[in-house]
Amino acid sequence: MTSGVPITSSELANLWMTYQEKTMILRILEHFIEHADNEEKLLLQTHYNNASIAIDTIKEIFKQEGAVIPIGFTEEDVIKGAPKLYDYMFDIMYLHMMTKVEMSLYSLFCGMSYRKDINDFFINLTAESQEMNSQSTQFLLEKGVLVRPPFVSMPKEVHFVQDTHYRSGFNLLGELRSLNTIEVSLIHHAIETNLVGMQLMIGFAQVASNKDVQDYLVRGMKLSKKIEMDLGEFLRKSFIEPPATHAGKATTSKIAPFSDKLMMYNTSLLTSFGLGSNALGSAFSLRNDLPAKMAFLAKDISTFASDGGRIMIKNGWIEEPPQIEDRNELTK
Known part of the structure; x- marks a missing residue:
């Protein structure tokens, strides 16, 4: 997987931050999936699977580079069997919000990555978060949970600001x-x-x-x-x-x-x-x-x-x- 080129400080930092965020997401999703309806569970499980693959990829890169694997968040940070903490549709609303965060982070990390395999990794994560955000957006709109921004009349003329x-x-x-x-x-x-x-x-x-x-x-x-x-x-x-x-x-x-x-x-x-x-x-x-x-x-x-x-x-x-x-x- 590696090109023989050592990873840079920015690449190491961004992989490390992604590991922290992804291991946290796994723990949150484990609670949500435990209590989700079938429709919601499909979206949540897809994001869970993607996050698991990303974590494994980061672990492999760190092993190849001789770096210690971060701790991040483990099974000790989630309590199985705990009652549902949030009600109707919050799990997908949370997913919708967090994929906004991920889209911002990973697109930024793409521009800070120079080694091709790591750049490709963040390009893939950006695409995954965009797709998941799109799916969660449409899901929430169909359920009448998400409110669209206001509609406006389309402009018919171009105007320039004339006054301070x-x-x-x-x-x-x-x-x-x-x-x-x-x-x-x-x-x-x-x-x-x-x-x-x-x-x-x-x-x-x-x-x-x-x-x-x-x-x-x-x-x-x-x-x-x-x-x-x-x-x-x-x-x-x-x-x-x-x-x-x-x-x-x-x-x-x-x-x-x-x-x-x-x-x-x-x-x-x-x-x-x-x-x-x-x-x-x-x-x-x-x-x-x-x-x-x-x-x-x-x-x-x-x-x-x-x-x-x-x-x-x-x-x-x-x-x-x-x-x-x-x-x-x-x-x-």
Whole structure:
């Protein structure tokens, strides 16, 4: 499989991060599959099988390179037989959200891979996550669970911005201008993701055994709600209803199907993804009030991420990534 060319630091890092994420996904899916209906189980099992193959591929590369196999997340991080933690359709909503994360990660990793076999590996993972996201999207739409972004009239003419008021968020009459389609799409995406993330953390908080973890997850739940409310207000001012769904709620179970370590890692991963999405929204918005709001939210998200890291370090839950050789001794 190898070409005789050693793997680079970026390739090693990206394989290592993928191993962490994929082993976590396996544990989550094991709980979901245990309680899934037949229709849902088919999608979940497909993603489970793909993740298992990816993990085996990474193990083989590490063995060939003489690298230690990471621990990641094991059978100790999932409790078989635990009651269902989330109700109707949450498992597919979670899959839909996580494949968005995976599409972003793996396409980025493709551009950071130079050895052909590793580049091909991430190209394949990108395609798998895209296909799974497409399937989960169509599944949720057919079940009436996923809300489409608003439909708009098709443009008939090309216009250019004529006044700097466009950037300030106001039109030539001094009235707050309506959002453009780019801004609506970014807001819709952020709200959709946070709605699922909020329910995820509600369930996690109910079953966490560590009090610090429980308090932290409650903070995450409230932060997701704040993001949803603040960004939703931009849509409401343009007479657009924010996305919402009747499905995918946390149950009342107090019995943990996952370890606190796994729940904290999953929260950390989604928080990092949220920061990236927030930056994207700020970069492409042409209304100054929207990036300003996102900057305030980014500060809250960043603080939340930092506090989570401290909890994970305190409990010994962060596996250290591969380290560059320390050359400082040579300079002494």
